[in-house]
Amino acid sequence: MSGPQVGDAAPDFTLPGVSGDTRRDYSLSEFRGKKVVLAFYPGDFTPG
Amino acid sequence: MLGISPQDVDSHEKWIAKEQFPFALLADVDLTVAESFGVKGNKAMPVKRSVFIVDEDGVVRYRYEGTVKAIFKKPKALAKVLAAL
Numbered sequence A: 001m002s003g004p005q006v007g008d009a010a011p012d013f014t015l016p017g018v019s020g021d022t023r024r025d026y027s028l029s030e031f032r033g034k035k036v037v038l039a040f041y042p043g044d045f046t047p048g
Numbered sequence B: 001m002l003g004i005s006p007q008d009v010d011s012h013e014k015w016i017a018k019e020q021f022p023f024a025l026l027a028d029v030d031l032t033v034a035e036s037f038g039v040k041g042n043k044a045m046p047v048k049r050s051v052f053i054v055d056e057d058g059v060v061r062y063r064y065e066g067t068v069k070a071i072f073k074k075p076k077a078l079a080k081v082l083a084a085l
Helices: B009-019 B031-034 B076-084
Strands: A013-017 A023-027 A036-040 B002-005 B024-028 B050-054 B060-065
Touching: A013 B009, B009 B024, B050 B076, B060 B076
Parallel strands: A036 B002, B002 B024
Antiparallel strands: A013 A023, A013 B024, A036 B050, B050 B060
């Protein structure tokens, strides 16, 4: 298995994103001090 | 909660408007982030449905990697993991 395993530091990233109708760049590191759930999925408008 | 997929922000915005998601969707258009987390899929399905829970210190505390066709784990199971951290 590649990528971080349980106990490993999560690789930081910055990606463009949108919440509601507000767009901005999101970095994983900005959530330090909080728990974050990251959900990877293949496509918008798909059930999952 | 952050959703991450290869579509662009325009697509995300439309999906959020339709479903009224209370969380952000991020555009990993070139799959760089999927690759760094080891959840890149194949040509037909570019990303495996996967969930990571990252704690206050940036450490992975939970990893679920679906197969290419898998659906997400039930929200209750994830809530249990979160509550236990």
